[in-house]
Amino acid sequence: MILQEQEAIDKAVEAITGDMGALWITIAAVLVFFMQAGFTLVEVGFTRSKNSGNIIMKNFMDLAIGSVMFWAVGYGIMYGSGVVAGGFFRTSPADQGYFLFSASDWYNLFFQTVFCATAATIVSGAIAGRTKFSTYLIFSAVLTTIIYPISGSWYWPFDDDAWLNTAGFIDFAGSSVVHAVGGAAALVAAILVGPRIGKYVDGKAQAIPGHNMMFGALGVFILWLGWFGFNGGSQLAWGGDDTVGATSVIINTNLAAAAGAIAALFFTWFKYGKADISMTLNGALAGLVGITAGCGAVSALGSLAIGLICGVVVVLSIEFIDKKLKIDDPVGAISVHGVCGFLGTVLIGFFALDGGLFYGGGGKLLWVQTYGSLAYIVWAALATFVVLFILKKTIGLRVSAEEEIDGLDLHEHGVECYPEHISSQNN
């Protein structure tokens, strides 16, 4: 009799804990959803005003298209139970309803959808100001339908069929799965699209200052806020040990962002003689991307160290890509998401409390982290190259020089973003 009562109580507690987890994931997903606004504001702020409307439309529509495509196809490829090509990707038996999703874990679909949209929107910033809108929409649809879900299936279902999971790879919330994939796609896209007109004169990089640092800063505030959902929600549960886990992840996330901002601030202050606004903002994002993989595996002190490293590296990387490689990335997306995504994943090999080199774990984890992250980068780069190469040969990647100089708002959308640009008639 007592045993039966105990069983009933255990069952009820389990049900409540499960519900709390689902609630937490839903709230976290809402926070991640809002990161789209942050990405939009950073990109608008760091570029010229004549392209603002185009940037709004890109960030707005990759979320919309991604939401539909990931529900319809992407989620099945990433989380389906049918394993294809030795675990290269997945499908779902029709009765499971993963394509045109109709299973019952809706909160997980929602959570994963907004992550997928994040990966897509990273690319937008790197090719701002010269890319054809239609080309971007097609690429964004392919990324959210196929590219991101395929590589996502290698790890995040957390089962035996996910080859990076069985290898012992650690990427808690997606430094590689989301950010390095977006960053690598951004790199290839920026190379194929080419620099903005006037960015390189006689082979020398020119400054094309962004038009609104307030938007840039508000965008980073929103991203920083959203990241508590991005990383904290990736605990995928709430209650008991999971509450401690999720909240420690949130603290680690906050510390890394703060350390990234501090590192970038003092590094640029020392280097340029002035406290650089846009680089400091990038520094916070670099810390956030860097800690995304390890926020569940490293200590608070480790998070601080990862944030500091990423905050310095992002500045060096932005300058190197801009001046030496001569790849035009107006917002620093390749450095923030690609370079720091890779770096954050690899640094777990040093800082992981369990298995890290600094904690006596030897080099095994470091090796797994390195090839795991590289697998994501190589996959995203190759797939992006194929898609954009086809688009280049068919509809083209760039707008005409005239459209670019006048601004994409006018030619792609027929209206300008700011009221003072619009004809003063009736004003």
Next chain:
Amino acid sequence: MKKVEAIIRKSKFDEVKKALHQIEVNFFSYWDVTGVGNEKQGHVYRGISYSTSDIQRRYLVIVVSDDFLERTVNVLLDTASTGNVGDGKIFVSDMIEAYRIRTKESGHAGIN
């Protein structure tokens, strides 16, 4: 009647406005302009140093009676100056007529 146009540093605007009020020049218009001059401003944006000769200044247009001209110009010369390159310029030209819309007065009565 004369039109005095002055391009001055934004940082000197409040001082100039106050000095103009003191000599009872109470009516003028101004707007912010971008121009090219001898001064170069150095900037660093995302690690790239660049200098620009596109300078931000404030443009004042003051219409005065002939007997107000000298003190108006003197006030501008004194208060808008820092002694550095980029202090600005003053242009004086003839103004044919001025009207006050409310009272339909013209000439001196039209501006003061």
